[in-house]
Amino acid sequence: MGVSKSTSPVAASWMNRLDGNMQLEKLKVCTKIGIECMESDPKRRPFAWCIVNMIDKTASADETNMTSSLDERQVCLLNEQSDQERIGKLADTISHEDIKERPEIEVAAGSLGSDHSQEGQENTDHWSSCDLSTERKDNIQGTSISNSNSIVLDKLSILKIFNWGGHRNFVRNGGRQLKNSRGLRIFTKGEIKKITMNNSVVHGEGTFSRTYKGILPDITMVAVSTIMAGHYFLADDFIKSVEIQTQLIHKNILKLLGYCLEKDAPILVHEFAAKGSLKDILCDYENQILPLDLRLDIAIGSAEGLRYIHSTGIRHGNVKPDTILLDEMFTPKISDFVLSELVNTDGYIFTTAGGTILYMDPMIMKDGIVKLTQKDDVYSFGVVLLELITRMEIDTRKFCEIESGRRAMFDNDIAVEEDIPVLEEIGKLAFECLKGEVQRPDMTEVTKRVMMLRRDRILRKARKTN
Structure with missing residues (x-):
């Protein structure tokens, strides 16, 4: 059976591209099957069991080809396993x-068995060569399309015909650059599905x-992050983000x-932040009580984390309540760390402005490409401090109005x-973080001052108790 004129150039193009090794031969078969399935005349389209038959023959040929690279003992062992035994399994x-529930499975399985028991039978180019009895035709025609599709997909999964797709994604998503990353586990998409x-x-x-x-299998809770459909990502940004995170070890x-990396977009597995x-916490007014001591602890921990990041020469680039997670x-x-960058020896980088506007220094929005420093993170942290003591989203574009009231x-x-008095001091520190870059404190200074505020509060409470 030939393909329609409109699809034959496509078929020829793919056949030319896929000539080479056995893996490409499998792709060629799948391409042919796809074109046959798109025949304009439904009567000329193949039955599901015929598709399964064709795929199985290709897999069998692949196994035969693989044995040539094995030693004599492996070849003998493989030869002892007949096609009939494999189909039986x-x-x-x-x-x-x-x-x-699905009688067409029995039909397909029977066809596979009978087909492989006939030695020397060659692969054919036309679906008409598939030997269907009248009873078998009637049986298959009564089955649903969804069930037939399920059989084919199951068969493809068993034979691992499409493993090349996972490898392609792995390479495209930066697998070669990241394969030597220390301390990181590479998960398969099957493992991600189970996890x-x-x-x-x-x-x-x-x-x-x-x-x-x-x-995880050891009962460890984890967070699995995937890029949502419709959003574009750059492999270079992902690689950079992973490399930066492997450098940062801090509580x-x-x-x-x-x-x-086996899917179209990469997936990251992080430790689990239960809260x-x-x-989320700031917006949950009804269910989450946030005493001042807890807010100070969150401010101090966040400041210490950001101070550590800066000590390694990295600018985070996206500091805001959304990116500060809380554990149990x-x-x-x-x-x-998608927007994180390593600053140069002069303490700055030239890059495309990115992040959330409400947490960005207004000065960096003047141009698309700007000179960015770690002090931009300090500005963002100042906004976070204000939101911690007000429990409101702060629009720093109304700076004067906020400062006066x-x-x-x-x-x-x-x-x-x-x-x-403590709240006033936190507010004062926050507004110092929002000043011009030259007047802003660095994160080491910010951390020290927040810790002093907590210490003074503890001492004040102790004196009051005594």
Whole structure:
């Protein structure tokens, strides 16, 4: 059976491209099957069992080809295993319930067995050469398209015809550059599916990615982040993000455990932050009580994490409540290093501006390509401090209005008279972070001052108790 005129140039093009080794031969077969399935005349399209038959023959030829590279003992062992035994093993995997509910499986399995028991039978170029009895035709015509598709997909999965796709994605997503990354585990897509129970529990969602709750075989909880459909990513950015995270080992940095590169977009596996993001906590007014001591601890932990990042010569580039995650004990963990950069010896980088506008220094929005420094992270942290004491989203474009009325903006849950001085000092520090770059403190200074505020508060409470 030939293909339509409109598709024959496509077929010829693919056949020319795929000539070479056995792996390409498999692709050639799959291409031919796809073209045959798109015949304009439904009557000329192949039955599902014929497709399975064709694929199985290709896999069998692949096995024969592979034996040539084995030693004599391996060749002997493979030769002792007949085609009939291999088909028997495949047939054993089909459950009795499936056969009862889907009779076409029995037909397909029977066809496979009879076909492989006939030695010397050659692959044919036309579907008409598939020997269908009248009874078998009637049986297959009564089955549903969805069931037939399921059989074919199951067969493809068993024979691993499309493993080349996973390898292609692995290479495209940076697998060669990252294969020597120390301390990271490379997950297969099958492992990711098991870990997340097929993405059954969503843990969080960002602008570009969705995070699922996962459980490793040793019962360790993990967070599995995938890029959502419709969002574009650059492999170079992903590679850079992973390389940066492997350098950062700190209690206030979200730990990267591994990655999966076999899908179209890469997947990251991190330690699990049970409480979600700081933004989630700040917005959950009804269910989450946030005493001042806890807010100070979160501020200190976040500042320490950011100070550590800067000490390694890295600019985070996207500091905000969404990227500060909290574990079960409310320990802050800085995450999301997609926009992170390594600054040069002069302390700055030239790059494309990125991030969330409300947390970005307005000065860096003047041009698309700008000179960025670690002080831009300090600005963003200043906004985070304000949101911690107000429990509101802060628009720093209304700077003067906020500064003049900041006391009235304090969160009522913590704005008790005895704590007003501490809140005032936190607000003062936050606004110093929002000043021009030259006047801003660095994160070492910011961390020191927040820790002093907590220490003074502890001493004040102790004196009051005594």
